[in-house]
Amino acid sequence: MVKATEHNSQAWDQKVKEGSPYTRAVSSETIQHAKSGNWEIGVTADKRVPREWFPRSLKGKKILCLASGGGQQGPVLAAAGAEVTVxxxxxxxxxxxxAVAERDELVLTTMVGEMADLSMFPDGSFDMIIHPVSNVFVEDVRPVWKEASRVLKDQGILISGFMNPVLFLFDDEKEQQGILDVKYSIPYSSLEQEGAQEGQTLEFGHTLEDQIQGQTDAGFVLTGFYEDDFGGGRTVDQYMKTMIATKAVKLSIQEW
Incomplete structure (x- = not known):
């Protein structure tokens, strides 16, 4: 089987061609509002991240948009005054x-790279990391948290969106018929199922312990939390919310 990262890279390239909602860039109107100080972003399907999770001003803040391509979060934050790397x-x-940066005269940096390997950046490079739902595409999430902690400054902020693993319990075909039939266990791995078709992503349902305790083990303290629907007509959304967003602050050893 092709390495998950390589497979998912090609799958996301295909999703761009197909016009997936997560590949649709923000409008010029959204960017103009952001330049005027009226901006918002999401890291899950529907809800917007509370503005109080951010500093009052993003002017000069160095922000890493991690596994966050698609012309959505990065350009908005750049328009709001941040120094953005995607x-x-x-x-x-x-x-x-x-394309958004060129269209709306923004300055931002783009780099091809894996979320679990940020070796291209020195320690303490960023004030904030914005990490929308994407660690579902890596086999092991804990290295993602460790690398995020390493490249953040002390008191740096990590805002993440991720899946509640309950989403991966059910038979997909039956769920589309409105039937919740438990078929899989958590942690979930696409690699343990039939081979993924071309254009489909390989996905991994991480335990909540790895998602949340994994952040604290990496040196973070959680200071914000909310849940969101997955969207797209999922049957399970009728019974519970299946996306989670957290705000975490990196603390030095002395501050512990």
């Missing part, structure tokens, strides 16, 4: 950010 495994997703 890292993603999909070149086509990064082209979306580059």
């Amino acid at each position: 890292v993603d495994i999909s070149k086509e997703q990064l082209k979306k950010d580059e």
Whole structure:
């Protein structure tokens, strides 16, 4: 089987060509509002991140948009005054950010890279990391948290969106018929199922312990939390919310 990262890179390139909602760049109107100080972003399907999770001003703040290509979060934050770097495994997703930057005269940096390997950045490079739902595409999430902690400054902020693993319990075909039939266990791995079809992503349902305790083990303290629907007509959304967003602050050893 092709390495998950390589497979998912190609799959996301394909999603761009198909016009997936997560590949649709923000409008010029959204960017103009952001330049005027009226901005918002999301890291899950529907809800917007509370503005109080951010500093009052983003002017000069160094922000890493991690696995966040698609011309959505990065350009908005750049328009709001931040120094933005977008890292993603999909070149086509990064082209979306580059296109918005050119269209609306923004300055941002794009880099092809894996979320679990940020070796291109020195320790303490960023004030904030914005990490929308994407660690579902890596086999092991804990290295993502460790690398995020390493490249953040002390008191740096990590805002993340991720899946509640309950989403991966059910038979997909039956759920589309409105039937919740438990078929899988958590942690979930696409690699343990039948081979993924071309254009489909390999996905991994991480335990909540790895998602939340994994952040604290990496040196973070959680200071914000909310849940959101997955969207797209999922049957399970009728019974519970299946996306989670957290705000975490990196603390030095002395502050512990």
